[in-house]
Amino acid sequence: MQSKVAAVILKALEIAKSEGLLHCDVPSQLILDRPKNRDHGDYATSIALALAKSANMQPGVIAKVIVKTLTDNKLLTNAGISKVEIAGAGFINITLESASQGVVVTEILTAGKKFGTSNMLTGKKINLEFVSANPTGPLHLGHTRWAAVGDSLGRLLAAAGAQVSREFYVNDRGNQMDLFGASLRAAALGKPRPEDGYHGEYIEDLAKEIVKSNPQITQLAESESISAFTQAGYKLQLEQQRKALDNFGTNFDTWFSERSLYENNFFNHSLDKLKKQGHVYEEEGATWLRTTDFGDDKDRVMIKSDGTFAYFASDSAYYVSKRERGFNLCIYMLGADHHGYVGRVKALAACAGDDPEKDVEVLIGQMVKIIEGGVELKLSKRAGTIITLEELVEKVGTDAARYTLIRYPTDTPMVMDIDLLRKNTNENPVYYVQYAHARICAVLRNAKELGINYGIKFYAPELLTHERERELVGLLAQYPKVLSSAAELRQPHRVARYIEELAAQYHRFYNDCRVLSLGDEKVSGLNSARASLSQATAQVINNGLDLLGVNAPEKM
């Protein structure tokens, strides 16, 4: 509907220009806003103000020309417009006819689960890397934010037509792993842990489990024993992470091991590739990538002077791997403590001969604070007092945890109030939205019992003339736009905010417009129309929640 309206106004501009009423270029696209104020109609455009300068005319005059052209050429009825008004300095407010506005309900009921999807990103093969952690401990709050947001973003990008592969990068190389093994062994032997080792209680538990399944492990020579502990701990911990994520509704297509980058000569292959681009050099016995060629603040070491690989070596090979596997967009989701990586990753892409603006995106998730009983829980891995994904889920449940984490833009630091999330009231937005869905389901169940037919065949859009109905229909029509802009901006929180608004709008409608027939009242077309509208609303809430990975219960 919206595109039809925009098209008709553009057409009016063309006609006005050809008739010599307007002397300026006609834009190829027209922006239609949804006015905040309902008195301003269903759509509004400020095109007259925008064109004022280049046309050298008063905005109000241009607006008049547009409106006159629209009416004179009888363009209004075809686009389903019932009213066009000029307001303020030159805004054009457009009101749709109920019937034409209401067709969106039919569209929703026809498309079902697919309503809102698009082909905006068709042809994009996206590698979405998120969570990526050391397999040396439980996933903490920062990981959890990305587990929720990343998963949702993956669904969103797929809904926009992209082919998405979700990838978890397992940091299973380097001295963190050795420290992990040494910490486990120390715990098993009751010895003090290494100074900069792992100190959480979970180390004790893991150590016990490892010793239980392999009692001889402590008898081995120290270095063998440590590496045996490392291996065993790695397996257990990775499995635990996988389970926790699975339980959280977050699944990955690929668990990519950092170690595997060094198998089958892959690292050398990727280094050769980089060398061919001419940004690799040797200095002081080390091998460097000249990332400063592309705006990084310093060059990065890949092979250290002692011959071992720096972390960045893995990064570079990993990137090459992603590109060789055919991804034409690599999205990295990193924590705020890694924001220094942005320049480096972009420069890396450039060093590999790619376009850092197009082929790579780095999203930074700010810190999450958690408050319980009015006190901030301080997070320290060292002291072992981290809040884990499992603990969060245990405290508030998967739905509330996911929803809350997704609800905020990731570039703002957020505070989670555990006490609030435990409340089953509308202080807690996830319940508010879920309640709206459950409420609709209840209404529809009752409708069936009363013999009220609803659905595409029984829906008469022209009957929906009440202000609440029009508002609700108008909001439903916005959903595809919300999805595409959320996908484009990589901001799943927009979906959450939208369905909150939709839930609120439904509750308002529900309060003012009775869906079901009363008592002995005869069932009318209006009952059917309203029930169909309710059904469409439930469908959109369901679709939205689905993108967030949150349940849409039919009963609460």
Added chain:
RNA sequence: GCGCCUGUAGCUCAGUCGGAUAGAGCGAAUGCCUUCUAAGCAUUAGGUCGCAGGUUCGAUUCCUGCCAGGCGCGCCA
């Protein structure tokens, strides 16, 4: 010192491809269930959109500078 993020109602936060009277929840006050799920709805109160300049017909939104807070700046991973 340099870089990234943030600063909007008492609290937690949305919003802004530049547009008409800046929004929501909580908290405060007051109404609405002899008939759809009151986990709901409505009304009222509450704002120099951090500060100062600039661009513009128009700036909370864009630009510059400053102030405040968070986080980073290893041949660690």
